[in-house]
Amino acid sequence: SQQGEEDPQALSIQEGENATMNCSYKTSINNLQWYRQNSGRGLVHLILIRSNEREKHSGRLRVTLDTSKKSSSLLITASRAADTASYFCATVGNLGSARQLTFGSGTQLTVLP
Amino acid sequence: DTAVSQTPKYLVTQMGNDKSIKCEQNLGHDTMYWYKQDSKKFLKIMFSYNNKELIINETVPNRFSPKSPDKAHLNLHINSLELGDSAVYFCASSRGLQETQYFGPGTRLLVL
Numbered sequence: 001s002q003q004g005e006e007d008p009q010a011l012s013i014q015e016g017e018n019a020t021m022n023c024s025y026k027t028s029i030n031n032l033q034w035y036r037q038n039s040g041r042g043l044v045h046l047i048l049i050r051s052n053e054r055e056k057h058s059g060r061l062r063v064t065l066d067t068s069k070k071s072s073s074l075l076i077t078a079s080r081a082a083d084t085a086s087y088f089c090a091t092v093g094n095l096g097s098a099r100q101l102t103f104g105s106g107t108q109l110t111v112l113p
Numbered sequence: 114d115t116a117v118s119q120t121p122k123y124l125v126t127q128m129g130n131d132k133s134i135k136c137e138q139n140l141g142h143d144t145m146y147w148y149k150q151d152s153k154k155f156l157k158i159m160f161s162y163n164n165k166e167l168i169i170n171e172t173v174p175n176r177f178s179p180k181s182p183d184k185a186h187l188n189l190h191i192n193s194l195e196l197g198d199s200a201v202y203f204c205a206s207s208r209g210l211q212e213t214q215y216f217g218p219g220t221r222l223l224v225l
Contacts, residue, residue: 030211031211033213033214035216037154041218041219042117042203042216042217042218042219043156043203043205043214043216044216045213045214045215048212048213086154088156092211096168097168097170097171099161099168099210099211100146100158100161100168100170100210101146101158101214102158103155103156103157103158105153105154105155106154106155106156
């Protein structure tokens with residue numbers, strides 16, 4: 001079964017607003033990663049947050065991780081039209097095949113100019 | 114200077130055919146992967162290959178086989194193609210099995 005589930009499935013906002021996407025997962029993890037996919041393109045890595053970290057920043061991106069709730073959030077501040085893409089969370093476990101990246105279903109973000 | 118490249122970009126073929134998709138990375142990574150993304154954008158790991166250790170997702174049919182001639186290449190061979198194999202296939206690589214992955218541009222496979 002799928003490890004990560006993103007919420008919402010789709011999000012539409014105005015340029016300049018903040019966008020928040022959430023991810024929930026089921027089993028223990030080594031780390032959690034967020035990726036972006038522009039339409040018709042490959043995935044691009046955004047941030048990796050390890051299980052012993054609670055928050056990480058990269059430019060306009062802020063990721064939080066709550067291992068007690070098995071959830072993570074991605075915040076994009078001051079959004080731009082170029083941020084329009086699908087955003088995926090992916091978890092990495094510690095044992096056997098769980099060490100592979102397991103992706104959620106993604107959030108489609110549309111930023112309107 | 115493409116880090117992870119795949120060929121071909123598009124592949125249209127008939128049911129029952131055998132085809133291969135090639136992947137090359139110039140990042141010096143030890144681990145490579147193949148993913149399948151369906152029409153609903155759900156991305157699923159098929160294989161990971163790390164220092165000759167092959168981890169296979171148990172749901173992958175044995176018609177799919179990865180072949181690694183060297184550390185920089187992981188090709189995907191598909192036998193007896195079926196309609197349900199139509200999808201976008203992504204190759205990726207990383208330094209280690211649990212690290213950040215770098216994706217190729219994808220191969221769009223359409224089986225008629």
